[in-house]
Amino acid sequence: MEGVVPGNLDEALSLMSSKKYIPVAGGTDLMVRYKRWKNLVPSFPAVPLFISNLRELRGIYKKEDFVIIRAATPLSEIEANEEIPAILREAVSLMAAPGIRNMGTIGGNIGNASPAGDTLPPLYVLDADVVLLSEKEERVMKIYEFIKGPGKTARKDDEIIYEIKFKVPEITHYYYRKVGTRKANALSKLSFAGIAKVEKDVIKDFRIAFGAVAPTPVRVMEIEKKVIGNKIKNLDKSFIENIKKEFENHIKPIDDQRSTQYYRKKVSLRLLEVFLRSL
Ligand SMILES: Cc1cc2nc3c(=O)[nH]c(=O)nc-3n(C[C@H](O)[C@H](O)[C@H](O)COP(=O)(O)OP(=O)(O)OC[C@H]3O[C@@H](n4cnc5c(N)ncnc54)[C@H](O)[C@@H]3O)c2cc1C
Incomplete structure (x- = not known):
């Protein structure tokens, strides 16, 4: 199977500005979507760009009142991080099973835009922002503007989901x-x-x-x-x-x-x- 593994985020964005790639993070949605018969490699409609190795896309940070989750952070890290509001951690802890949560990412759950995507309702109530990066620009939009329909998002072909950020709300x-x-x-x-x-x-x-x-x-x-x-x-x-x-x-x-x-x-x-x- 042909695929590209960029060395860093700049290289990934530069490749994405030159032609259409399919970003692959954990692959737990994509490998199922494009699987074929036993012993055949999956058939992707465009060249996969494997991004889960990119350090710039991983990690959870606290900046002033905001929590920032980089897109290729595995679900299991979100589940374990105490800076993350309990409602999101709980939703993540009920997704799939431990092996899939180690591979699957928050960016992948958002990028997949499934009506049954379990991180989405908590991110909607947290008023989360999705930060998109391309070689030319950065765009920030609310999660409810980003998700357009089943499998449809506002992401342009040359953009990568870079991070998800939200202000931790004061709640009782x-x-x-x-x-x-x-x-x-x-x-x-x-x-x-x-x-x-x-x-x-x-x-x-x-x-x-x-x-x-x-x-x-x-x-x-x-x-x-x-x-x-x-x-x-x-x-x-x-x-x-x-x-x-x-x-x-x-x-x-x-x-x-x-x-x-x-x-x-x-x-x-x-x-x-x-x-x-x-x-
Ligand atoms: C057995 C099993 C059980 C599952 N259970 C659940 C469940 O309970 N709840 C649930 O919500 N989901 C579930 N899923 C679906 C899946 O595991 C999640 O949606 C997961 O979060 C996907 O993340 P990923 O990194 O594997 O996505 P990938 O498969 O890598 O990508 C998914 C989509 O997002 C895009 N994408 C990924 N990262 C980026 C990025 N940084 N920038 C731009 N586009 C990007 C990809 O191009 C693709 O369109 C399950 C899947 C399996 C196989």
Whole structure:
């Protein structure tokens, strides 16, 4: 199989500016996507550029209030790092199995843009930025602007995902649930990520995202705003039912081999209710 292993990031970017390559980090999505029959090497539609060896693309850093995760950092390092907010660590710890988490990277999970990508709902509620680099420029965009649809992102062919960064939020509550068929190596039927800050019985911050119930993770800030500012005592049955109703229009799951529309919608809204009640 033809492939290129650049020696450093500049070389990788220079190669990517000259023709189309497919960046390969851990390969845990790509090797499955392009596999062929037994004893045949995978068939990539463009030359693979192996980037997981690039030091510039690895590591977790803290800079002022920000946590920065370089794109080719393996999932297992994220799971183990205490600077990372618990909601993201927990989501990562429930992905795949240890061997895949040692190979698979956060940049790969984002680059794959699967509706069931498990790092995405926590990154949506953390308001994460995706930093893209090409030979010419650096671009920064919110994760929810970067993810465009199943397998589709705003990445241009000459760009590499360089890092993911977010401000660590001040929160009092978080809730993460992945609903899968079994504990290991199960892709999400659906997932829920929620964070909130409650101070003196008033909701100061409230952010939630649903995974695997629409072409991209679902986060609706207009609905979040209706929760923020409320006193806890206002979160009665009718308030919670109204918020669930508002989300109903945004949760548009499909029937597939993993689950049904009915189940996905029902359980997602139930998890929202559980989170609201937990406040
Ligand atoms: C058995 C098994 C179980 C799994 N379980 C889960 C699970 O529970 N949850 C889940 O979300 N996923 C799961 N996955 C999918 C996969 O492991 C993850 O999505 C992982 O994070 C992919 O990372 P990677 O580095 O291997 O990606 P790769 O396969 O290397 O790449 C994936 C995509 O991202 C692009 N890409 C990668 N890095 C960059 C970069 N720096 N810049 C630009 N583009 C880039 C690639 O070109 C490709 O399009 C599973 C996979 C397997 C095989």
